[in-house]
Structures are given as structure tokens and as C-alpha cells.
Amino acid sequence: LRQQGLEQIKAAANLEELNQIRIKYLGKKGPINQALRQMKTVTAEQRPQIGALANTVRDDLQTAITQTKDQLNQKQLAVQLAQETIDVTLPGRPRALGTAHVITQVMDDIEHLFISLGYQVIPGPEVEEDHYNFEMMNLPKDHPARDMQDTFYITNEILLRTQTSPMQARVMEQYDFSQGPLKMISPGKVYRRDTDDATHSHQFNQIEGLVIDQHITMADLKGTLELVARHVFGQERQIRLRPSYFPFTEPSVEVDVSCFACGGQGCRICKYTGWIEVLGAGMVHPNVLVNCGIDPQVYGGFAFGLGPDRFAMLKYGINDIRELYANDVRFLEQFQGE
Numbered sequence: 001l002r003q004q005g006l007e008q009i010k011a012a013a014n015l016e017e018l019n020q021i022r023i024k025y026l027g028k029k030g031p032i033n034q035a036l037r038q039m040k041t042v043t044a045e046q047r048p049q050i051g052a053l054a055n056t057v058r059d060d061l062q063t064a065i066t067q068t069k070d071q072l073n074q075k076q077l078a079v080q081l082a083q084e085t086i087d088v089t090l091p092g093r094p095r096a097l098g099t100a101h102v103i104t105q106v107m108d109d110i111e112h113l114f115i116s117l118g119y120q121v122i123p124g125p126e127v128e129e130d131h132y133n134f135e136m137m138n139l140p141k142d143h144p145a146r147d148m149q150d151t152f153y154i155t156n157e158i159l160l161r162t163q164t165s166p167m168q169a170r171v172m173e174q175y176d177f178s179q180g181p182l183k184m185i186s187p188g189k190v191y192r193r194d195t196d197d198a199t200h201s202h203q204f205n206q207i208e209g210l211v212i213d214q215h216i217t218m219a220d221l222k223g224t225l226e227l228v229a230r231h232v233f234g235q236e237r238q239i240r241l242r243p244s245y246f247p248f249t250e251p252s253v254e255v256d257v258s259c260f261a262c263g264g265q266g267c268r269i270c271k272y273t274g275w276i277e278v279l280g281a282g283m284v285h286p287n288v289l290v291n292c293g294i295d296p297q298v299y300g301g302f303a304f305g306l307g308p309d310r311f312a313m314l315k316y317g318i319n320d321i322r323e324l325y326a327n328d329v330r331f332l333e334q335f336q337g338e
């Protein structure tokens with residue numbers, strides 16, 4: 001019995017099998033316990049012999065079981081460890097990282113410049129009232145200059161803003177000058193009823209700028225714009241102001257930067273003029289100040305509207321504005337940012 005038991009224990013393939021064997025030999029109904037229970041039927045002389053024998057067999061089997069159990073446990077652990085091994089030397093799987101759109105990069109860059117100059121960044125609604133988009137900006141209903149910006153109307157009074165300039169009015173009419181000078185930029189999307197082509201998009205971006213205080217002059221405007229141009233296009237850039245017309249500024253200017261492709265020598269990019277137009281600006285018109293409840297005898301300032309799309313195109317030599325909105329990754333991937 002002992003020999004048979006030991007052999008079976010050794011052959012046990014797993015803990016479950018081993019447990020069955022244990023019950024078979026050492027269980028209550030197993031042969032050893034049965035033998036011990038029948039002790040009363042044997043003679044007094046035989047009793048110690050049989051008892052001792054039964055005990056050794058039981059102890060031997062128990063020891064063998066414990067040993068085999070340890071071995072099986074070890075084996076199982078080894079298998080588990082092998083399965084769960086992590087090869088820490090494997091190269092990691094690269095994650096596909098997205099990047100900010102090139103326009104976002106240019107806008108962020110310009111916004112950070114103005115934040116560093118103490119300007120607030122105040123975004124505004126793209127669905128705007130005629131009142132703010134035009135009337136407050138010194139463009140009454142029948143004003144011919146409304147034709148400069150072909151407009152998507154939603155109702156008679158509600159439209160998609162054609163410019164970020166309505167944010168000048170929205171901010172000025174709320175502003176409390178006891179807080180100090182007003183300095184803000186307002187970035188965002190604008191819409192015009194243009195047919196899309198290489199230089200026109202029915203939706204594009206603007207960054208409006210506005211500074212109102214006492215004693216602001218055109219020199220402040222020029223200095224600020226020169227800073228922007230040099231920040232975006234390089235320290236060696238020159239700027240020049242050309243007289244222009246906007247209903248909400250007087251005087252109004254268009255601002256050119258010296259061509260960075262040819263350094264002012266004249267090339268295709270600057271149409272052989274040495275200069276590239278980048279934005280519109282001017283001194284805030286007294287009518288606009290009055291519309292916003294500000295006394296033009298005391299306060300005045302400058303405003304500008306720049307197009308980040310155009311900035312991005314010039315900076316990176318992109319010659320079709322539609323590239324910026326087609327969302328072709330092969331195009332976008334070229335602008336990984338810093």
C-alpha cells in the first residue's frame with residue numbers, strides 16, 4: 001500500500017490530482033484510517049505492531065504529499081513567471097502625436113507676444129449683431145463702405161461677423177477707465193461672402209488689437225506693429241505705413257513689411273515692390289468712441305486688424321489659402337511646431 005501510494009503521489013500532475021490522492025489514502029474512509037478503526041478486532045499482541053505500521057505508512061505518505069505539493073507549487077510559479085515576463089529592453093511603441101494647426105501656432109505666438117506686453121485676450125461671438133459689426137463701428141445702414149465686406153446675413157439684424165472689429169465696441173462700451181488704460185487683442189474667425197480661391201476664403205482668422213488711453217499717438221501704433229512684424233518675420237524687418245481708409249479709424253493705414261524673400265530688392269512674392277501688405281490699422285475714429293460712451297476729448301487710441309492666415313502664408317511660403325482649410329495631413333505634418 002505504501003509503495004503504491006508513494007508512486008501515485010510522485011506521478012501527480014497537478015495540485016488537484018494530488019489532493020484526490022491524499023483523500024484516497026489519508027482520508028477518513030481511506031485504508032489507513034480503516035485499518036486503525038479495525039484495531040479492536042485484532043489481538044492485543046498484534047495491536048502495537050499494526051498501529052506502528054499504519055502510523056509509519058501514514059507519515060511517509062504525508063511527507064511525500066507535502067514534498068510533491070511544494071514541487072508542484074514551484075513548477076506552477078515558474079510557469080506563471082515565464083508567462084508574465086516583460087522584456088524591458090524592447091523599444092517602446094511610438095504614439096502618433098498630433099500637433100497644433102499652423103494657424104493656431106501663428107496665433108498663439110502673436111497672442112503670447114501681446115500678453116507679454118500686458119494686453120488682455122478677449123475672444124468674441126462669431127454670430128454677431130449688425131449693430132456691433134457695422135453700426136457701432138461707424139458704418140450706418142446705407143454706408144457705401146459696407147460693400148468692402150460682403151456679408152453672410154442670418155436675419156436682418158444677425159450676421160456672421162465680417163471682422164473682429166465689433167469686439168472693439170463690445171469691450172469699449174463696458175470698459176471702466178479707472179482700471180487704467182485699455183489694452184486688448186481679440187482673436188477669432190470671421191466670414192465673408194467671397195468665392196474661395198488661392199487668396200480668398202469665406203472663413204478666415206483675424207486678430208483685432210485695441211489700445212485706448214490718454215495721449216496715445218500714431219507713434220505708439222507704429223512701434224507696436226513693428227514689434228509684431230519683427231517678432232513673426234525676423235528682427236531685420238522694416239515696416240511702412242501707407243494711407244488708407246476704414247470707417248472706424250482716422251487716419252487709417254495699411255501696413256507693409258519689407259519683403260523677407262528678397263530683402264526689399266524686388267521679387268515675385270512682393271510683386272517686385274520690395275514690400276508686402278500685412279494688416280490694416282489706424283487711430284480709433286471719434287464717432288466710434290462716442291458710440292461707446294467715451295469722451296474723444298479725453299481718450300483716444302489705436303486699433304489694428306491682422307490676418308494670421310496671411311501671416312502664416314507669408315512666413316512659410318504657402319501660396320494657396322485653401323491649403324490651410326483642406327486638412328490634408330500631408331500638408332499639416334510639415335508644421336510640427338517647437
Ligand code: PHE
Pocket residue numbers: 162163164165246249280281282303304305306
Ligand atoms: N477690420 C478691418 C478689416 O477687416 C481691419 C482693421 C481693424 C482696420 C482695425 C483698422 C483697424 O479689414
